Each structure stands twice: as C-alpha cells, then as structure tokens.
Amino acid sequence: xxxxxxxxxxxxxxxxxxxxxxxxxxxxxxxxxxxxxxxxxxxxxxxxxxxxxxxxxxxxxxxxxxxxxxxxxxxxxxxxxxxxxxxxxxxxxxxxxxxxxxxxxxxxxxxxxxxxxxxxxxxxxxxxxxxxxxxxxxxxxxxxxxxxxxx
Numbered sequence: 001x002x003x004x005x006x007x008x009x010x011x012x013x014x015x016x017x018x019x020x021x022x023x024x025x026x027x028x029x030x031x032x033x034x035x036x037x038x039x040x041x042x043x044x045x046x047x048x049x050x051x052x053x054x055x056x057x058x059x060x061x062x063x064x065x066x067x068x069x070x071x072x073x074x075x076x077x078x079x080x081x082x083x084x085x086x087x088x089x090x091x092x093x094x095x096x097x098x099x100x101x102x103x104x105x106x107x108x109x110x111x112x113x114x115x116x117x118x119x120x121x122x123x124x125x126x127x128x129x130x131x132x133x134x135x136x137x138x139x140x141x142x143x144x145x146x147x148x149x150x151x
Contacts, residue, residue: 005144008042008080008110010103010120011050013137018054018063023121026137030119033144034076043071044080044109046102080109097130107132 009030016027034041048068055064071077080086082105089108093099099107103122110118111131118134135143 004037005039005117006042006078006113006115007039007117007119007140008044008106008113008115008132009047010106010118010122011047012121013119014047014051014067015054016121016137023137026141027121029141030137035074037076039144040076040078041071042078042080042110042113042115044106045082046105046109048079050102078113080113082109083112086112093130 007030013027013030015021016023017031021027030039031041033039048071051067052064055061055067072079082090086105086108089111090101090104093104093107094101097104107118107130116132117140118130118132119137119140120134121136123136
C-alpha cells in the first residue's frame, strides 16, 4: 500500500463522476481510493456549496443527501471550513496568482489541511506555480499507480 497522500478535490472531480463525463473513470478511482483509505481527500466547504447548488438546480434531493452523508460520515474525507485565515490566504492567492476566488479558497483550504496535491480537471490551474501540485484526475491516478508499482 502507498503512503497516504493528502489531496484537495475540486468540485469538477465529483461532477465528473455524477455526470459520467469523459474523465469519469479516473475521477471515480480517486474517490474509491479515498473510500478505501489509500488517500485522504480534503473537501472545502466551497466545493460542498458548488455541489449543493447543482443538486438543488436539478431537484436531486436524494443525491444531495447521499453525497453529504457520504463525505461527512467518512474519516477519509477532511472537511475544510473557510476560516478567517483561509480567507486571508485565499485573498493573497487571488491577488498574486490571478485565481478566481472559489479556486483560491479551495487551494487555501487544501494547504491548511497539509494537502500536497489539488486534483482538478480545470487545466488552467495546473499551469500555475502554486505551493501544491495541481494535477488532473488522470495525472494523479498515473502518479499514484507509479508509486504503487515501485513498492
């Protein structure tokens, strides 16, 4: 087994699985790894708000309730609240890197939880120099699988 990585999750990782998008398989594998304890997933309350919005817009109350029960009931998910310090860190990231505020809040939340990675299928975030590695779902799966092969 690989040492436990701590990775922040962008909302698009969950959305990929919910909607069975093109990168579904890699995003699903990451969520399965969190479920089995291979990695720890950091979920910002910003991500929860984004997903809640989608569930409410589609009228999917059952999906929303299942999602919340799952991440709130698992010790393998760390819920990252937006504290004053996270807000200050995010403001700095937004100003210095030109990030959108939700992205800056997600990154700042992940860093506060000692995350080494942010997993996002937003390719623009992967091109920025940040204090953590931003990887697509596919790139993260490839990285973890290479580490598993080396063990």
